[in-house]
Amino acid sequence: QVQLVESGGALVQAGGSLRLSCAASLSVSTFDVMGWYRQAPGKERELVALITRGGNIIYADSVKGRFTISRDNAKNTVYLQMNSLKFDDTAVYYCNAHWTLTNYWGQGTQVTVSS
Numbered sequence: 001q002v003q004l005v006e007s008g009g010a011l012v013q014a015g016g017s018l019r020l021s022c023a024a025s026l027s028v029s030t031f032d033v034m035g036w037y038r039q040a041p042g043k044e045r046e047l048v049a050l051i052t053r054g055g056n057i058i059y060a061d062s063v064k065g066r067f068t069i070s071r072d073n074a075k076n077t078v079y080l081q082m083n084s085l086k087f088d089d090t091a092v093y094y095c096n097a098h099w100t101l102t103n104y105w106g107q108g109t110q111v112t113v114s115s
Helices: none
Strands: 004-007 011-013 018-024 033-039 046-052 057-059 067-072 077-082 091-099 102-105 109-114
Touching (some): 018 033, 018 109, 033 067, 046 067, 046 077, 057 067
Parallel strands (some): 011 109
Antiparallel strands (some): 018 077, 033 046, 033 091, 046 057, 067 077, 091 102, 091 109
16 A cells, blocks of 8 residues: 655745655655645645656746755655745645556645745
């Protein structure tokens, strides 16, 4: 059974940094794609960043140059380093993994940026 557990969300001031972690129950190299999504109140869930098994990375335009996705195969963990946080980054952040035509989601972690 695939389980994804996020951690690292917090209240932070604008301009600050956070690192989110997503611990997977399987090796992260198992998945075709792993990524981070976010959902702000009243808005649809949107892609933040993803990394493929081959190491290709995609970022949303809104986070390019500020966020970095990475993975540690030995720890079965994917990270999202978030720098220069803005008020508009406030959202619940979800870890996602895609494998064998199935999408798996974590429970989410709240990131709140105070202006």
